Amino acid sequence: MTERKPVGFPFETWIDRQIREAEERGEFNDLPGKGKPLPGLDRHLDEMWWIKQKIESEGLSMPLPPTLALRKEAEEALAEARGARSETEVRQIVEDINHKIREAIRTGLSGPPLNLMPYDVDAVVSEWRGQR
Structure with a gap:
């Protein structure tokens, strides 16, 4: 499809002709997925689906922007604390992430609002004990 559109020839007609001729030459015969349904047709896609794909x-x-990265790190730290082997380990994990959260609140980070407060260490430890 290296030839140029002839002057005075409508785009739609010219493109249709190019596709028809390519089909006649069999250029679409060996495409991967031929005869198979398109993946993901049955699920709802958001407006950014193609970028994510x-x-x-x-x-x-x-x-991630720094604020979102810290939120994600805080969620991961909380999950790690819930799976810790000892109360000392739980406290250390929560205190470490709380230090980062306090530092971010004090200095400010770029990105969307942080909307994150330090965790209550005793509450996390109490929850950890309840799971044991």
């Missing part, structure tokens, strides 16, 4: 298929990653 492209990022995933290319193996790309995008760094």
